[in-house]
Amino acid sequence: MTRTTEATEPAVSRLHDTVEDLREPMLEFLSGAVRCPSVSGDEDTIHGFLTDWFDANGWTYETQHLHLTAAGRAADPATEPRLEHRRNIVAWPRPPRGDAPTVVLNGHIDVVPPGDLESWTLPPFSGVRRDGRVHGRGSVDTKGPVASGVFALQALRNLDVDLPFDVAVQLVIAEETTGIGTRAAFERIAEPAAAIVLEPTCGIAAPAGTGLLFFRVEIDGVSAHTSAPWRGQDAFLHLMRVHSALSELADARAEDHRNEYFADIPTPVPFVMGTVRAGTWRAAVPDTAEMAGRWGVAAGEDLDEMRARIEELVAKVDADAGWGPRPSRVVWQHELPGWQSDADAPLVHAVRESIDIVRGSQTPLVGLTAATDAAQYGPRGIPTIIYGPGDTALAHSPDESIEEDEVVTSAQVLARTLLALASRTTS
Numbered sequence: 001m002t003r004t005t006e007a008t009e010p011a012v013s014r015l016h017d018t019v020e021d022l023r024e025p026m027l028e029f030l031s032g033a034v035r036c037p038s039v040s041g042d043e044d045t046i047h048g049f050l051t052d053w054f055d056a057n058g059w060t061y062e063t064q065h066l067h068l069t070a071a072g073r074a075a076d077p078a079t080e081p082r083l084e085h086r087r088n089i090v091a092w093p094r095p096p097r098g099d100a101p102t103v104v105l106n107g108h109i110d111v112v113p114p115g116d117l118e119s120w121t122l123p124p125f126s127g128v129r130r131d132g133r134v135h136g137r138g139s140v141d142t143k144g145p146v147a148s149g150v151f152a153l154q155a156l157r158n159l160d161v162d163l164p165f166d167v168a169v170q171l172v173i174a175e176e177t178t179g180i181g182t183r184a185a186f187e188r189i190a191e192p193a194a195a196i197v198l199e200p201t202c203g204i205a206a207p208a209g210t211g212l213l214f215f216r217v218e219i220d221g222v223s224a225h226t227s228a229p230w231r232g233q234d235a236f237l238h239l240m241r242v243h244s245a246l247s248e249l250a251d252a253r254a255e256d257h258r259n260e261y262f263a264d265i266p267t268p269v270p271f272v273m274g275t276v277r278a279g280t281w282r283a284a285v286p287d288t289a290e291m292a293g294r295w296g297v298a299a300g301e302d303l304d305e306m307r308a309r310i311e312e313l314v315a316k317v318d319a320d321a322g323w324g325p326r327p328s329r330v331v332w333q334h335e336l337p338g339w340q341s342d343a344d345a346p347l348v349h350a351v352r353e354s355i356d357i358v359r360g361s362q363t364p365l366v367g368l369t370a371a372t373d374a375a376q377y378g379p380r381g382i383p384t385i386i387y388g389p390g391d392t393a394l395a396h397s398p399d400e401s402i403e404e405d406e407v408v409t410s411a412q413v414l415a416r417t418l419l420a421l422a423s424r425t426t427s
Helices: 008-023 023-034 044-056 138-156 181-185 235-256 303-321 345-361 404-426
Strands: 060-065 086-091 101-106 133-135 166-172 194-199 211-220 271-280 289-299 327-335 384-387 401-403
Touching: 008 023, 008 166, 008 404, 023 044, 023 133, 023 138, 044 060, 044 086, 044 271, 086 181, 101 138, 101 181, 101 404, 133 138, 133 404, 138 166, 138 194, 138 401, 138 404, 166 181, 166 303, 181 289, 194 345, 194 404, 211 235, 211 303, 235 271, 235 303, 289 327, 303 327, 345 384, 345 404, 384 404, 401 404
Parallel strands: 101 166, 101 194, 194 384
Antiparallel strands: 060 086, 086 166, 133 401, 211 289, 211 327, 271 289
């Protein structure tokens, strides 16, 4: 049972009805947010919608112009364009006290492009509410979770709850690309006491997440006519050798990093090469080949050591195949470390208990293999969970949509989690 204090007990008893009273404003907020086509790079399309809401509801907020932050100045303009137009919003339901610790709710306001418009039943940025769901790009990832977080705090504000910590909502840009928005958010709140990262988890909390290394393998061979392939060196054939060796290593790593949070999936550290390219002509031995993808990284693994291990493996494949004077190249790209919160952290207990109470049954915690901005909090030793409504399988897909009841239920859980965390902080 969630422990309460005299300060939070009345709020707990009134919380359900207070959140339910906010159902329609919450879902209309979500619908309006989806109608803002805030594709990565163009997040400014939603900025006015959000600040208007904060103004109308008496919240305190600040904007972070990314080009004025250290993170923004270090960014590659080719990767993160238009930074002079892109802003984070950091908002508080009550003005921050300055001397109190801060719990952050982090959600990203950028979405991926809609892709083929013919694949959508409804326009991708319609925000239509139909059949108990809100439809459109970003409804799952992550405007639905953001709506749950914002209205959980609005409910606590309406209840006039005095928490022993400040709560800040960080609405950040560029999570779908480089995570620069959350890196900049640390320039405003450097040491959060705890972090709830608002992502779709089907309403199940995740206190652990897999990191990743994005990389590319490039191979040069020697072309020859396909009637005499022995006169060349087949770069694609060698690429498959490298892929096979990496797959064997990845399979061996699966059991090494399994724990209670990843018990029901094939591997907690997925390896996938998402793109492959080879050759230039069907009647010629491929003289070039490359593949690019991701390598899963577990909590506590050293990223430099993992990169070295992969490079050594690729070099061994070259040597075993007698690949000669043109060694395969490994080009490293984006990275995120793995992380796992302490199972005894008050935040982890608070969210577990809150989910069980709201759902009326015990729900296991899980680990996520998807990369999120939680990887910028957990490795710093900040107690972190990922939580929110929505099915990740529907994110980034045509006909993305989220169940309205799940958005409201998640607001109940988040509000109760903050009350439970307050009780554990003061008890």
